Amino acid sequence: MRIPIETFRLPNGLFVTLSEDHTAPIVAVNLWYHVGSANEPPGRTGFAHLFEHMLFQGSADVDANEHFELVQRAGGTLNGSTWLERTNYFETVPSNQLELALWLEANRMGKLLPAMTQQKLDTQRDVVMNERRWSMDNQPYGTWMEKLPALCFPAEHPFHHSLMGSMDDLKAAGLSDIAQFFATYYTPDNAVLSVAGDFDPAEARRLIETHFGPIPRGKGKPPLPDMSLPPVFGQWKREVVPDDIMLPRLFLAFRSPAFGTKEYYAASVCGAILGVRNGSRLRRRLVRERQVAADASAFTYDLAKGSDLLVVDVTARPGIPAEQLEQEVADEIDVVVRDGIETADVERAVALIQTSFVSAMQQAGERADRISLFATYFGKPEMVNEELGHYEAVTHDRVNEFIRERLDENNRASLLYVPRDAESVELVSAGAEADAQ
Amino acid sequence: MTSTAIDKSVRPKPGAPREYHFPHFERRRLDNGIELVVASVTKVPLVTVAILTDAGAACDASGHEGAAQLVAKLLLEGTINSDGAELAERFERLGASIDAQADWDSSSVTMTALSEHLPAAFDLLGEVMRTPAFRIREVERLKGERLAELLQLRAEPRGLADELFSRFLYTPSSRYARPEGGDERSVASIDREQILSFYQARYLPGGATVIVAGDITADRAEELTRRALDGWSGAAPGRVVADDLPARLDRAVHVIAKSDAPQSELRIGHVGIARSHPDFFAVNVMNAVLGGLFNSRINLNLREVHGYTYGAFSGYDWRRQAGPFVVSTAVKSDITDAAAREVLLEVDRIRAEPIAADELSLATSYLDGVFPIRFETTASITAALAVLVVQGLPEDYYDRYRQRVRAVTVEEILKAAQNHLHPQSMQMIVVGDPSAVRAPLDKLGFGPITQYDTLGQPSA
Numbered sequence: 001m002r003i004p005i006e007t008f009r010l011p012n013g014l015f016v017t018l019s020e021d022h023t024a025p026i027v028a029v030n031l032w033y034h035v036g037s038a039n040e041p042p043g044r045t046g047f048a049h050l051f052e053h054m055l056f057q058g059s060a061d062v063d064a065n066e067h068f069e070l071v072q073r074a075g076g077t078l079n080g081s082t083w084l085e086r087t088n089y090f091e092t093v094p095s096n097q098l099e100l101a102l103w104l105e106a107n108r109m110g111k112l113l114p115a116m117t118q119q120k121l122d123t124q125r126d127v128v129m130n131e132r133r134w135s136m137d138n139q140p141y142g143t144w145m146e147k148l149p150a151l152c153f154p155a156e157h158p159f160h161h162s163l164m165g166s167m168d169d170l171k172a173a174g175l176s177d178i179a180q181f182f183a184t185y186y187t188p189d190n191a192v193l194s195v196a197g198d199f200d201p202a203e204a205r206r207l208i209e210t211h212f213g214p215i216p217r218g219k220g221k222p223p224l225p226d227m228s229l230p231p232v233f234g235q236w237k238r239e240v241v242p243d244d245i246m247l248p249r250l251f252l253a254f255r256s257p258a259f260g261t262k263e264y265y266a267a268s269v270c271g272a273i274l275g276v277r278n279g280s281r282l283r284r285r286l287v288r289e290r291q292v293a294a295d296a297s298a299f300t301y302d303l304a305k306g307s308d309l310l311v312v313d314v315t316a317r318p319g320i321p322a323e324q325l326e327q328e329v330a331d332e333i334d335v336v337v338r339d340g341i342e343t344a345d346v347e348r349a350v351a352l353i354q355t356s357f358v359s360a361m362q363q364a365g366e367r368a369d370r371i372s373l374f375a376t377y378f379g380k381p382e383m384v385n386e387e388l389g390h391y392e393a394v395t396h397d398r399v400n401e402f403i404r405e406r407l408d409e410n411n412r413a414s415l416l417y418v419p420r421d422a423e424s425v426e427l428v429s430a431g432a433e434a435d436a437q
Numbered sequence: 438m439t440s441t442a443i444d445k446s447v448r449p450k451p452g453a454p455r456e457y458h459f460p461h462f463e464r465r466r467l468d469n470g471i472e473l474v475v476a477s478v479t480k481v482p483l484v485t486v487a488i489l490t491d492a493g494a495a496c497d498a499s500g501h502e503g504a505a506q507l508v509a510k511l512l513l514e515g516t517i518n519s520d521g522a523e524l525a526e527r528f529e530r531l532g533a534s535i536d537a538q539a540d541w542d543s544s545s546v547t548m549t550a551l552s553e554h555l556p557a558a559f560d561l562l563g564e565v566m567r568t569p570a571f572r573i574r575e576v577e578r579l580k581g582e583r584l585a586e587l588l589q590l591r592a593e594p595r596g597l598a599d600e601l602f603s604r605f606l607y608t609p610s611s612r613y614a615r616p617e618g619g620d621e622r623s624v625a626s627i628d629r630e631q632i633l634s635f636y637q638a639r640y641l642p643g644g645a646t647v648i649v650a651g652d653i654t655a656d657r658a659e660e661l662t663r664r665a666l667d668g669w670s671g672a673a674p675g676r677v678v679a680d681d682l683p684a685r686l687d688r689a690v691h692v693i694a695k696s697d698a699p700q701s702e703l704r705i706g707h708v709g710i711a712r713s714h715p716d717f718f719a720v721n722v723m724n725a726v727l728g729g730l731f732n733s734r735i736n737l738n739l740r741e742v743h744g745y746t747y748g749a750f751s752g753y754d755w756r757r758q759a760g761p762f763v764v765s766t767a768v769k770s771d772i773t774d775a776a777a778r779e780v781l782l783e784v785d786r787i788r789a790e791p792i793a794a795d796e797l798s799l800a801t802s803y804l805d806g807v808f809p810i811r812f813e814t815t816a817s818i819t820a821a822l823a824v825l826v827v828q829g830l831p832e833d834y835y836d837r838y839r840q841r842v843r844a845v846t847v848e849e850i851l852k853a854a855q856n857h858l859h860p861q862s863m864q865m866i867v868v869g870d871p872s873a874v875r876a877p878l879d880k881l882g883f884g885p886i887t888q889y890d891t892l893g894q895p896s897a
Contacts, residue, residue, distance in 0.1 A: 001481055023480045024809050025455035063443050065741055068731045073799050074451065075806010094806050099449035126744030130700070134747045134767045138700040140592045198455065246588045277534065278513070279525035288522055291578060294585040318585050344530070351532030355551055358483050359534075362814040 001358060003367055005381050006201060012217045013189025016208055017371050017381045019196040021364065027197035029101040030090040030368035031109075032376040034192075035185035037165075038084050038158035038224060038305070046128070046165010047173060049082040051181055053124040055089065056080070060111030064120060067104060074100050077365075084149075084159055085304060086376055092365045095198035099207050105193070106211035109186060116178055125170055132164050140245045141417050151239050152253050152309055152413045158224055159303065187218025192375040197364035227306030231255065232411035240322075242420040247294065248322035249315040250329055251415040254406050256310040259302040260378055265390045266402040271298040271310050272349035273341055273399070279348055281341075282314060285332050292320045292328045304377040310406070322418040330412075337407050340400040353391050457809040459835035460818055463655045469670050470643035473662055474822050475655040478815065482552040484651030485815035486559060488566055489823055492544040492639035494617045495679040495757070502612065503619015504627050504635050505539035507579055511632060512546060513537050514575040517568045521575055524565070533558040535565075541617065541679070541756045543827045544639075549816060552652045556661060563665025569636065576629050583624050587616075591891040594695060594868045595767070598702035601893050602866045605691050606708060606761055611680040613760070641671030648822045651815040681758040683708045686862050688884030692875060693868040693891060701773040701869030705780050706763035707859045712755040712828045719853035720753065722845045725800035727751050727787050727854075728764055732799065734783045739766060745776045757828065762858070770870050774877035777865060781883070784863075788854045791847045804842045871897070 006018045037048045058064040071078045076093030091101045136142035146162035153160040193212065195204055233255055257263035275282050275298025282296035296314040303309065312333070316325040360366045367384075374383035462476040494505045513535060514521040528535050533550040546565060550558040590596045600616050607614035615623065647666075649658040710720065721729075728735035728751025739749040745768045754760030764784075768776040812818050825834055865883055867874055878886060890896045 021480075024813065025457050026810055026813065061443060061445075061447055065732060065737065069799060070448075072730055072732060072803040072807075075803060075808075075810075077807060077810060092810050094451075094454060094809065096452040096454045097806075100451065103449045123741065123744040127740055127747055130745070130767070130769060131747040133700045133769065138594055138698055138702075138767070140589070244592055246592045247585065277525070277529055279522070279529040284522050284525070287582075288578070291581070294582055294589075315585075315589075317581065318588055348526065348529045351554075352529055352534065355483070355532040355534055355549060358481050358551060359549060359814065359816070362481055362483070364813065 001361065002385055003361065003371070005371060005384070007375075007381060008205065010188065010209065010213055012213065012215055013187070014212050015192045015375055015379070017192065017194045017375055018199070018201050018204055019194070019367055019371060020199065020201060021196065021367070022198045025095045025198050026092060026364050027095045027098045027101075027195060027199050028090065028092045028364035028368040029098070029105060030088065030194045030196070030365065030372050031105050032086050032088045032192045032372040033186055034086055034190050034376050035221070036083050036085045036087055037161065037163040039185065039221070040161070043169060044173065044177065045161045045169045046163070047169070047177065047181060048087055049163060049165065050124065050128050050170060050173060051178065052080045052082045052087050053128055054116065054121065054178060055108055055112065057120045057124065058115040059108040060114045061107050062104065062115070064115075067108070070100065070104060076101065082163060084163060088369065088372065090365060090369060098195070098199055098204065102207050102211050106215065109188065109191070109212070110215040112182055112186065113179055116175060118175055121173070121175060121178065125173065128170060129167060132167070136164060141243060141249055143241065143243070144251055144415060144417070147239065147241060148251055148253060148311070148415050151237055151415055152255065154229075156225075157229070158227060159306075184218070184221050188212060188215050189217045190221060192372045194368040194372040194375065194381075196368035196371065224305070229255065229307050231307070232406065233413060234410055236409050237413040238416070239414070240416050240418060243417050245417055245419050247316045247318060248320070248325050248419065249313070249417045250326050252312045252314070252329055252333070253413040253415070254310045254411050256300065256308045256406055258306060258308050259300070259304040260383070262390070263402065264308060266394050266398040267308065267310050267406070268300055269346055269349045269353070269391065269394045270399050270402055271300050272353060273345045274298040274336070275312055276349065276352060281336065281345070282312065282329070282332060286314060286328060290328060292317055292325065322416055326414060326416055333407055337403055340403060341396055343396045346394060346396045346399060350391050350394065354388060357388055459812060459821070460650070462822060465655070465659060467659070467663060469666070470672060471662065471666060472646040472826070473659055474646060474648045474826065475653070475658045476650040476818050476822065477654055478650060478818065479652050482652050483549065483815055484552055484555050484649065484653050485547065485549045485819045486562060487545050487547040487648045487819045487823055488562065489543045489545050489646045489648065489826060490640050491644040491674055491676065492539060492635070493542045494539050495541050495612055496635075496639055496677045497612060497619070500623060501627050501631055502615045502623040503583060504631055505544060506618045507576070507583070507624075507627060508632055508635050509537040509539040509544040509546070510579055511571055511575060512565050512569045514579065515570040515572050516564050517570050518564060520572070527561055528558065531558045531561075533561070535562070539617070541613070541760070543823070545823060547816070547819065555653070559661045559665045563667075566640065566666065567669045571629055571632050571636070573629050576632055580624050580627065583618055584621060586618070587621055594698060594700070594702040597693060597891060598704050598866055598868045601691065601693055601868070601889075602704040602706070602763060602864070603761060604893055605689070605864050605866060606684060606706070608680065608682040608684050611682060613679055613681060613758070614684070639674050641674055642666065642669045643671055644673035646826045648819050648826070650818040650822065679758045681708060681711075683862065688861065688863055688865070690865045690867065690878055690884050690886040692871055692878070692886060692888045693866065693893070694871045694888055694896060695868055695891065696870050696872070698770060698868070698870045700767045701770050701867050701874055702767050703773065703777060704763050704765055704866040705777065705863055706761055707862050707864065708759050709753045709762035710857055711757060711759050713757070716853055716857065718841045719845050719849040720857050722797070722800050722804065722842065723787065723850045723853040724751055724753060725804060726792050726796050726850065727783060730800065730803060734787065735764060735780060738779050738783060739768070739776055743779065745769065745772055749780070755828070770873040773867060773869060773874045774881045777878070777883065778881060781860065784858055784860050788858055788860070791851050794847065797845070797847055797850065801842050801845060805839045808839050
């Protein structure tokens with residue numbers, strides 16, 4: 001399958017991609033701003049994400065909470081999300097509502113600030129603090145989302161700090177921060193707009209020029225520091241996290257090649273071999289045969305700057321202590337490093353990747369999002385049509401090369417969650433032993 | 438707030454809508470009783486196949502709850518020909534993603550594969566349905582995994598609130614009062630013999646439906662189905678009807694103690710109505726206004742006006758018998774009572790006075806407009822056809838859906854709220870810190886408060 005892509009750039013710098021598909025009367029509008037938590041200055045962690053919330057609070061011609069209402073009244077779905085390297089906003093609407101979606105995005109890109117008030121900021125700050133409690137603080141293992149990057153990236157690196165932000169930093173954010181952040185990053189020359197689905201390209205172009213054309217270009221954004229890192233950690237980094245949980249769980253991370261590079265695809269296939277679906281190596285060995293794990297999976301962060309992370313995520317079966325879990329996982333990885341993987345492993349992984357790619361591309365919203373991703377990170381939306389070819393070109397030799405270079409002991413970071421009660425029991429008994437001596 | 442300053446005339450008007458029809462589907466009956474439903478959609482070279490059997494969790498024998506889910510999952514853990522590891526490998530080398538599950542009303546094995554691999558993958562699917570091995574080792578392992586899941590739940594406030602909500606909602610003898618996947622005692626009691634006899638009694642082609650959606654013709658789908666399921670025989674098993682009586686008719690508060698919890702997981706609701714109820718459309722639209730949409734009354738009140746929560750929603754769980762109606766949210770511990778009060782006020786308000794025309798049009802135009810977006814994938818079309826089959830909906834249900842939604846009136850909504858929301862028999866479940874929530878909830882005066890531990894045993 002080939003996804004059609006047409007591109008153009010407005011004089012103000014906005015990069016636009018159009019992908020037609022008239023199967024159903026549906027169109028997706030997808031806007032990526034090239035700003036994420038990595039761009040936050042010290043003392044302002046969580047700001048990119050808080051800002052995402054503020055973009056749903058209205059603009060010059062849209063009342064508070066009207067953004068959601070207007071899209072839903074039009075029969076559309078919508079949301080936004082924040083990541084380390086980007087923030088995106090998207091809606092899928094009936095195709096006769098394309099102009100509404102474009103107008104809404106243009107209105108908040110061009111005229112957000114007149115609508116910002118202290119009251120809106122205070123409310124969204126409360127909402128975000130509740131989101132933090134809900135997704136991290138009151139959720140077993142929830143803190144892994146901020147602890148793993150903190151463990152894997154050096155303190156001064158832009159990927160080190162928490163995306164959700166600290167409560168203190170969130171409390172300190174004021175309206176002037178909002179204004180400055182907006183002026184710096186929410187500009188047409190720092191954004192990619194993708195439209196996918198049922199539309200007429202000439203008409204779409206006209207609408208985009210009408211609504212986005214008048215928005216002035218930005219004044220440029222501060223450059224990110226050098227993000228490059230050595231290919232390996234150079235040690236086995238370890239952190240043990242006592243948490244209110246019942247079963248130990250291990251996140252074992254490996255520094256790996258940046259998203260989009262040729263080497264990335266071998267790393268991604270390696271991840272699928274280790275931990276995607278029932279036939280994967282870790283599921284078969286640890287869940288099915290050894291029965292020491294209740295679940296096992298693997299994934300990549302898909303970071304495009306500097307280096308990426310490949311992460312193995314394994315939860316213990318009841319009765320398996322944390323130390324044993326870590327040892328069992330490490331032993332399996334050691335076997336993979338020692339013996340390598342085979343052609344059949346690669347074939348299984350690539351076949352699954354093919355099916356899930358084609359499945360995802362059925363949806364206009366997914367197509368638009370994937371195109372925006374390649375356009376934002378690399379300026380090359382056509383990479384969406386090259387992805388499967390890159391996967392199909394991965395050989396077992398290349399995966400084994402990746403394994404030799406990246407999976408051994410000098411490139412591991414383990415974040416090990418242990419039940420708090422078990423730990424206190426251990427501490428007590430360790431203390432008793434010390435007393436006895 | 439500043440609505441007077443907003444010039445609404447600058448907003449774009451929609452163009453003429455393009456017509457949309459739910460994918461055409463064909464139904465056929467095969468010799469061994471299997472019903473075949475095929476929707477040909479040719480956008481991408483992909484096909485989803487689901488095999489449904491009348492073997493949902495409602496069929497679990499008393500004391501052995503969880504058997505239906507174990508049987509469904511065990512289908513993928515080995516056939517007479519292949520052990521579990523080899524079976525997974527055979528599917529995945531074809532790129533076929535396959536999952537099996539049992540919900541309340543049916544069990545399903547669902548597979549998605551690229552068209553080029555479909556014939557081989559379909560044959561394997563047939564092998565799974567016809568010749569599961571149920572090896573003791575795999576039975577015991579899956580039981581262990583379910584017990585691990587239950588153990589995890591004790592520390593997971595969200596899942597715990599959902600599970601205990603059902604327990605406090607339904608009369609103890611109701612299947613709906615127990616978790617779909619069974620509890621510690623019932624799962625431990627299930628052995629291979631029970632698994633095998635459940636399979637033999639309920640996995641019968643006479644009660645089975647094969648749904649195929651994607652890049653395939655009905656004739657080809659029939660050919661592949663016949664080939665894959667050749668030799669599978671048996672008439673439809675009898676229908677099992679779940680008891681859906683409530684545990685009590687008066688209000689009560691159930692506090693599940695999780696000390697030092699930074700948030701309270703809150704569930705407020707009661708036994709709802711069956712999917713087949715004639716008020717389905719009015720109730721669905723009423724719920725959209727109350728708490729089904731982002732801009733619903735409950736979410737706007739709790740999240741956008743008060744900043745109490747990241748989100749608050751209400752919903753009916755549609756089953757053959759009456760599933761729960763529940764309002765769900767997570768709020769900071771110290772405003773648990775205030776959040777509960779706002780939820781109750783919203784329930785009272787929608788029962789007391791007609792909703793505004795504007796609110797009705799938001800809900801109906803959303804449900805109407807979003808309809809085509811719900812069926813972009815072979816998997817979602819398959820799921821929609823499964824609902825049609827399992828709930829016995831009319832053949833033209835999806836063709837008439839949008840018209841039925843648009844026809845709902847303000848009066849019908851008021852009536853639906855008055856008839857199907859029951860503030861006097863609501864149960865409130867709070868998973869949270871008792872030292873922070875008990876006294877304020879007591880003052881709220883909703884109902885008698887009982888405190889439990891995370892296993893649901895009364896405590897303190």
